[in-house]
Amino acid sequence: MTQPLMPMATAVWLVDNTSLSFRQIGEFCSLHELEVQGIADEQVAQNIVGLDPVVNSQLTWDDIESCQKDSSRSLKLIKDEIPAKTRSGGARYTPVSKRQDKPDAIAWLLKHHPELSNPQICRLVGTTKPTILAIRERSHWNMSEIKAVDPVLLGLCRQSELDAAVIKAAPPVEETAEEPVAAEDVSGGALE
Secondary structure, eight states: OOOOOHHHHHHHHHHHHOOOOHHHHHHHHTHHHHHHHHHHSSSOOTTOOOOOOOTTTTSSHHHHHHHHHHHTTTOOOOOSSSSSOOOSSSOOOOOOHTTTHHHHHHHHHHHHHHHHHSSHIIIIIIIOHHHHHHHHTTOTTTTTGGOOOOHHHHSSHHHHHHHHHHHHHHHOOOOOOOOOOEEEEBTTTBOO
């Protein structure tokens, strides 16, 4: 179960403002029952200000009231209707120490996967089209020092990303509608 935002502050509020059992609060906030008892005895979390889970849309007051009446029930965290923001596939940061490895990765991709387009290589390695063209035409300023090295081994992309790009770049395979030929023995009759 996912835990609420700021579980210790939420537990402080629940201890101060409800008559829920320590077990119920502990299960909801992912805290041990004794830790919740320590909050109630003011031995733990003395300077933490309580965080109202109802105001923060983590609980409903109806759920709290029903759990107060029946101590065997557990509090349920409200699922957020707004999905978490996922990172788009834009440019990602490459550490300075790995930037010098990009030409080696480009050379490896051009050698082992010539079917990849320039935009796909740009996305995989995080480079520019002029750099790819310079390496492809062998006119890069440091061409004598470039050695083809797998970009996955260099840490510039993941194997799953490389595999997906290769599959996407592969030409479509045409399926033939040939029927399998039945095996026949030497005498001309069909095998049993």
